[in-house]
Amino acid sequence: MAKDVIIVDNLTKIFDKNLVAVDHISFTVKEGEVFGLLGPNGAGKTTTINMLVTVLKPTEGRASILGYDIVKQASIVRRLIGVVPQDYTADEDLTGYENIILCGDLYGIPREVSKKTALELLEFLGLMKFKDKKVETYSGGMRRRLELACGLVNKPKVLFLDEPTLGLDVQTRAAIWEYIKRLREEYNMTILMTTHYMEEADNLCDRIAIIDHGKIVVMGSPEELKNSIGSDVVEVEIKEKDDILDMIQKIEYVKDVKKVGESSYLIRLENGERTAPEIIEFIRDSGLHVVKLSLRKPSLDEVFLTYTGRAIRDIEESRESLMTRRILLRRARG
Amino acid sequence: MKIESYSQPVFKSILQGLFALMNRELKKWIKEPIILLMAVLQPIMWMVLFGKSMNIGAIFSANTFKNINLPDLKIPGELVNPPIDGLITIPGSILSENIENLLSIIGGQALENVFGISDYFSYLAVGMISMITIFTSTFSGMSIVWDRRLGFLYKVLSTPVPRPAILFSKVLNAAIRSIFQSTIVFGLAILLGVRFSPSFSLINLLGIYLAIFLFSIGLSSLFVALALRSTRHETQIAVVNLTTMPLMFTSNAFFPTSLMPDWLQTIAKINPVSYMTDALRQLTIYSMDVPILLLDFTYLALFATSLSVLGMTLAWRFLVR
Numbered sequence A: 001m002a003k004d005v006i007i008v009d010n011l012t013k014i015f016d017k018n019l020v021a022v023d024h025i026s027f028t029v030k031e032g033e034v035f036g037l038l039g040p041n042g043a044g045k046t047t048t049i050n051m052l053v054t055v056l057k058p059t060e061g062r063a064s065i066l067g068y069d070i071v072k073q074a075s076i077v078r079r080l081i082g083v084v085p086q087d088y089t090a091d092e093d094l095t096g097y098e099n100i101i102l103c104g105d106l107y108g109i110p111r112e113v114s115k116k117t118a119l120e121l122l123e124f125l126g127l128m129k130f131k132d133k134k135v136e137t138y139s140g141g142m143r144r145r146l147e148l149a150c151g152l153v154n155k156p157k158v159l160f161l162d163e164p165t166l167g168l169d170v171q172t173r174a175a176i177w178e179y180i181k182r183l184r185e186e187y188n189m190t191i192l193m194t195t196h197y198m199e200e201a202d203n204l205c206d207r208i209a210i211i212d213h214g215k216i217v218v219m220g221s222p223e224e225l226k227n228s229i230g231s232d233v234v235e236v237e238i239k240e241k242d243d244i245l246d247m248i249q250k251i252e253y254v255k256d257v258k259k260v261g262e263s264s265y266l267i268r269l270e271n272g273e274r275t276a277p278e279i280i281e282f283i284r285d286s287g288l289h290v291v292k293l294s295l296r297k298p299s300l301d302e303v304f305l306t307y308t309g310r311a312i313r314d315i316e317e318s319r320e321s322l323m324t325r326r327i328l329l330r331r332a333r334g
Numbered sequence B: 001m002k003i004e005s006y007s008q009p010v011f012k013s014i015l016q017g018l019f020a021l022m023n024r025e026l027k028k029w030i031k032e033p034i035i036l037l038m039a040v041l042q043p044i045m046w047m048v049l050f051g052k053s054m055n056i057g058a059i060f061s062a063n064t065f066k067n068i069n070l071p072d073l074k075i076p077g078e079l080v081n082p083p084i085d086g087l088i089t090i091p092g093s094i095l096s097e098n099i100e101n102l103l104s105i106i107g108g109q110a111l112e113n114v115f116g117i118s119d120y121f122s123y124l125a126v127g128m129i130s131m132i133t134i135f136t137s138t139f140s141g142m143s144i145v146w147d148r149r150l151g152f153l154y155k156v157l158s159t160p161v162p163r164p165a166i167l168f169s170k171v172l173n174a175a176i177r178s179i180f181q182s183t184i185v186f187g188l189a190i191l192l193g194v195r196f197s198p199s200f201s202l203i204n205l206l207g208i209y210l211a212i213f214l215f216s217i218g219l220s221s222l223f224v225a226l227a228l229r230s231t232r233h234e235t236q237i238a239v240v241n242l243t244t245m246p247l248m249f250t251s252n253a254f255f256p257t258s259l260m261p262d263w264l265q266t267i268a269k270i271n272p273v274s275y276m277t278d279a280l281r282q283l284t285i286y287s288m289d290v291p292i293l294l295l296d297f298t299y300l301a302l303f304a305t306s307l308s309v310l311g312m313t314l315a316w317r318f319l320v321r
């Protein structure tokens, strides 16, 4: 049994006396697990991470990382964790390499160690070619990878990733997923990440908590979550023109059937992989013939919609514009 | 308690973080000579334009009394010692000549009584070292606001660097910059003809730097502490603009406090700028008065310690929301 690395107990943050950003959330993350916080804008994901990485003080509740309290033993916690924040934090006037060394110094890592680690990380993240270029010349994807490098310089046991792929193109995103997977596999790192890409959560996370208005709405593995809203979708087409609607409806694990074509049916049922073959057999037993069958799993998009009442796509739209605004703001400043 | 740590003691790690933060800003500063130039420009302009034009000493010099035609002076004989009969007549030309010399001696002495030195340019030039130190120290709060805005502060806060070290790196940075910029101002003052007292020697330079260092540590601790929670650099600029002028003019940087009304003198007596400036003058243009110099340094040391302790306490307490 893997031990609990992150324990969060009724953690709460109230800004300015009345804005409840995080509202009594509790969860645990086990060693080597990738845990995802999923939620719309302003749900409280970043605030939760900021409390766990000891940059914000909780208003109420407690949390511990590797057994150390995030408030009382904050300096020990800081030593053990790595943080990759939502916004870029690198110093634009320094080179990528200098930034990593600076981070190393902040962790008090002896230079001979941090120099070696920096080169390893630059290699690992494919930044070697740009190591002596100033960060102001970096693209968004390169900056993200540099942030990742800075978060890894102290070889943390627990890594916090706040929207690690925000605003990146598909290839870069895929590359970052690859790094995250390797971190878990090669170093057994425990990772807590936030994301608003459903695909990302589905792909990377062992467990997900959907968070909305500062509260955890539902928590579980992607599979569990998808199953919890019920039903995979099986589409069958039969050779004959007989109406089998009522017949299928009677099968116990079928939730709902719709006739969608002359002899096509859309069946919503639980545990599709197991139950779809039974449907085929059932139809065959009735002397009919299945000519076509497809099984669709529900996506996390549907899970999200069900639990928050909002489609993630609307959010994604505003998210990208937020990102553009942030970049514009940065440019305007200098 | 088992912590994965590298094979070096904790205080060494802390110093490493402190110096990394300090060097980061020093490096940037050195790469931008324009910023340095802009900073020293104002005190230099004061020194050259004001210091050279407000030549107070010249008012009392012999030239001021040229071409004043005095009438012949007639003195009744019984008033002089020993008394004689009749009137004594002193020609106006002889009178003028004597008064010229007399007044210029009186003037010079009066200046010395008020300013402690008969040359206002030298007096002001040393005051301008205080000015550049004030500017540099008060602006140190800006950099923490920028760090916050650019996200860099977030990163630092998530690392084990102690919060007080974050403040102290900026304070040290301000002190080093003050010393460097003061050297430029001082060098220029020498070129423009500061008259050193005979007691000046190169060893005094150490004392000068110590005074600048102590004052800068104290003042920049205060200003970084004020900026700990600030997110707007506009506010910082306003605060700096509002405070530098009064700090300068309620001290002896431009004029001696003895000429001020009582209430202003009281303020000047607690204003640390007065103590730094006096220490600097004692070490350069005055004939050094050791007990007074010791008092100056004691005050500056107290100022530096109390405010940096206050600043670091506030950083520890308030850098986390």
Ligand SMILES: Nc1ncnc2c1ncn2[C@@H]1O[C@H](COP(=O)(O)OP(=O)(O)OP(=O)(O)O)[C@@H](O)[C@H]1O
Pocket (backbone or CB within 6 Å): A015, A016, A019, A020, A021, A039, A040, A041, A042, A043, A044, A045, A046, A047, A048, A086
């Ligand atoms: N420093 C702050 N002061 C006041 N309110 C804050 C502060 N930081 C966050 N909030 C508020 O707390 C709420 C949660 O914000 P948070 O950044 O945690 O959301 P998020 O889930 O990370 O959103 P996003 O997906 O946009 O990053 C928001 O309503 C936000 O306005």
Ligand SMILES: [Mg+2]
Pocket (backbone or CB within 6 Å): A045, A046, A047, A086, A162
């Ligand atoms: Mg966020």
